[in-house]
Amino acid sequence: MNESSVFEVYPFFMKRIIMPVAARFSDVSIWTEYRRMMKVERLSLDELKDLQFLKLKTILAHAKQRVPFYRKRFSECGFEPEELRDEAHLQCLPPTTKDDIMAHFPDEITAQDMDRSKWKYVATSGTTRQIMGIHDFRKANINWAAGLRAHKLAGNYDVGKKWMEIPPHMCTTICGAHDTAREERLFSRTTADLLLRGRMSRLREHLYQCAYGRRQELYKRVTLPSFGSEGTNIPERELAQYIEKIRSYKPYLLEGLPLYLYAFAKYIRSKALTPPHVRVIKPFGGSLTPHMKEIISEAFGCRVFDTYGCSETGFMACECDKHDGLHVFMDLYHVEVCRNGKLVAPGELGRLYITDLENSAMPWIRYDIGDVGRYFVEDHGCGRKSLRLHIEGRAQDTLSNSKGDLFTSDRIFDFFQGYKEIDNFQLVEKSKNNFQLLCVPSNGTGLNSERIVQGFKDFFDPSVQVKLYTVKTIKAEDGGKFRFVKSTRDVQA
Numbered sequence: 001m002n003e004s005s006v007f008e009v010y011p012f013f014m015k016r017i018i019m020p021v022a023a024r025f026s027d028v029s030i031w032t033e034y035r036r037m038m039k040v041e042r043l044s045l046d047e048l049k050d051l052q053f054l055k056l057k058t059i060l061a062h063a064k065q066r067v068p069f070y071r072k073r074f075s076e077c078g079f080e081p082e083e084l085r086d087e088a089h090l091q092c093l094p095p096t097t098k099d100d101i102m103a104h105f106p107d108e109i110t111a112q113d114m115d116r117s118k119w120k121y122v123a124t125s126g127t128t129r130q131i132m133g134i135h136d137f138r139k140a141n142i143n144w145a146a147g148l149r150a151h152k153l154a155g156n157y158d159v160g161k162k163w164m165e166i167p168p169h170m171c172t173t174i175c176g177a178h179d180t181a182r183e184e185r186l187f188s189r190t191t192a193d194l195l196l197r198g199r200m201s202r203l204r205e206h207l208y209q210c211a212y213g214r215r216q217e218l219y220k221r222v223t224l225p226s227f228g229s230e231g232t233n234i235p236e237r238e239l240a241q242y243i244e245k246i247r248s249y250k251p252y253l254l255e256g257l258p259l260y261l262y263a264f265a266k267y268i269r270s271k272a273l274t275p276p277h278v279r280v281i282k283p284f285g286g287s288l289t290p291h292m293k294e295i296i297s298e299a300f301g302c303r304v305f306d307t308y309g310c311s312e313t314g315f316m317a318c319e320c321d322k323h324d325g326l327h328v329f330m331d332l333y334h335v336e337v338c339r340n341g342k343l344v345a346p347g348e349l350g351r352l353y354i355t356d357l358e359n360s361a362m363p364w365i366r367y368d369i370g371d372v373g374r375y376f377v378e379d380h381g382c383g384r385k386s387l388r389l390h391i392e393g394r395a396q397d398t399l400s401n402s403k404g405d406l407f408t409s410d411r412i413f414d415f416f417q418g419y420k421e422i423d424n425f426q427l428v429e430k431s432k433n434n435f436q437l438l439c440v441p442s443n444g445t446g447l448n449s450e451r452i453v454q455g456f457k458d459f460f461d462p463s464v465q466v467k468l469y470t471v472k473t474i475k476a477e478d479g480g481k482f483r484f485v486k487s488t489r490d491v492q493a
Contacts, residue, residue: 010220011160019159029138033145040331041153045377045385048330055357056334057084063363066111069104070365087336088343095353095368098131110134110362119361122311133312136361143314146329153327153384154305154318155280157253163221164249166242166256168285168480222249226480231473232259232424232440239267247276254300258283259482262292265299270443275300282307286481287393291414308391313356313364317389324380325388332358335389336366337375346376349406351395370395372408397485399429401461409485415459416484419452421445426474428486433461437468 019031043051060081063070074081077092084090101109118137135143151157224245228234243264246254254261261283268275281296281304288306297304308326309315316333317326328335334357336343337350344350352371356364373391380388393409400406416425421442428436437456441447449468456466476482 011158014160015158029141030144030148033142034148037145037149037329037331038152041384043385045387048386052330052334052357055331056355057081059355059357059360059363060084060365062111062360063365066113067109067363068112069100069108070363090336090366091342093366095366096364097368098370101131101133105132106134111360114361131312134362135359139359139361142332142358146315146332149329150307150309150315150318151253153320154307155253155282155303157280160220161252162249163253164224164246164251164255165221166224166226166260168226168257168476222251226257228260228263228476231475232263232482233473234263236267239263243267243273243276246278250277252279253282254278254280255282255284257481258286258288258292261296265296268299269295278302280305287391287410289410289413291417308389310369312367313354313359316354320382320384322380322382325376325390327384327386327388330386332356335375337373347374349374349392349408372398397483397487399460399485399487402433402463407460412485415456419455421447422452424474424484426484426486429488431488433464435464435466437466438471438474439468440471440473
């Protein structure tokens with residue numbers, strides 16, 4: 001059997017045998033949860049809202065009963081979950097901030113009187129800081145299923161198709177990209193041996209380890225090491241090596257930090273290379289701007305789909321073929337878009353607050369995830385009825401001018417990428433109306449500093465002061481991610 005035949009047969013084998021068997025003989029219910037989720041995608045918006053509201057009341061009641069932090073907060077606000085009337089009623093609860101999480105982790109922010117033997121520690125490097133959390137076993141299964149759902153709906157990826165990812169360096173160490181030695185040892189016993197001996201409890205343990213301990217092999221997933229320690233000025237030899245690895249593996253799905261994917265695309269274009277064979281590209285670990293998406297899709301000659309999620313909660317939304325926003329998984333999450341503490345109208349920019357409807361070990365209630373975006377409810381004809389999000393960057397990287405107009409990091413990035421002489425940049429707000437602009441020139445070009453500075457003033461605010469400096473590279477943050485806009489103020493979008 002040739003390689004292409006194996007490529008087509010393996011996903012069928014995974015969907016019809018491996019995943020159902022794991023669900024049947026173990027607690028690994030990924031496939032069961034996935035099939036349930038895909039049925040939910042057929043519901044109307046009203047049906048989704050009804051299901052979401054029921055789950056919202058359930059998780060709020062659970063948080064009040066078992067989580068000390070929320071019990072105290074609800075009491076202080078006079079909030080009773082059983083009296084929840086509508087979405088606006090939630091506004092009496094202050095958002096849960098990252099400071100709240102870290103100050104009360106783990107005892108006060110996790111559920112009491114629950115079996116903790118299968119709780120899983122999770123963490124995110126974040127853009128500016130690390131956040132810790134806990135998932136129970138059921139939530140871990142739901143996360144995996146939600147990932148399969150996002151990949152299926154955004155790009156038609158089926159489990160078992162080739163998958164290559166290139167995460168930022170902190171994700172390799174924090175997010176658990178590498179299997180542990182314990183997982184290697186537990187996998188050594190064969191399924192056949194356990195079946196013959198009739199040791200069903202140990203078979204369940206073995207199947208659990210098959211799914212979790214050997215996920216790289218089972219899912220045909222290859223994780224390449226992060227790169228770019230030099231910053232955005234990545235040597236061509238490194239780019240060429242990664243392009244060759246992608247070309248050799250021929251993944252159906254290529255995932256990576258947006259800046260990595262963007263660097264690949266610019267390199268392919270500059271060298272007029274035949275692109276590697278990739279069917280679908282997805283960014284993760286950072287914001288993908290419209291300009292970046294266009295360049296990546298054009299250079300690779302394939303579709304680019306965006307998804308939305310974080311390590312704390314999991315996959316929350318994904319694009320459809322319309323590429324007109326990300327459909328929220330309303331059966332798993334309740335999302336609010338607020339400005340100055342109040343819900344905004346559809347299409348207005350606001351700050352995102354997330355309530356995880358499934359994590360009973362460590363509920364996230366109105367979690368201030370730190371992102372800004374817009375939501376839309378009208379049916380755009382793709383067949384899915386859930387509300388859609390347009391994520392536009394981090395709240396911490398959103399600037400406000402003297403008129404109070406908001407400028408997201410995505411919007412600012414695309415503005416500066418309009419200058420062909422700028423390869424990369426970083427705009428730093430040193431104080432109100434005072435900016436430092438670091439620019440990396442494109443190869444063989446100079447910078448017209450006066451034109452760039454005046455252009456930014458015309459775009460943002462004529463009253464600001466801007467000092468432009470030419471630099472060789474833009475360095476990544478400690479977590480391995482890149483910030484192209486840095487604000488001194490966390491704008492209350």
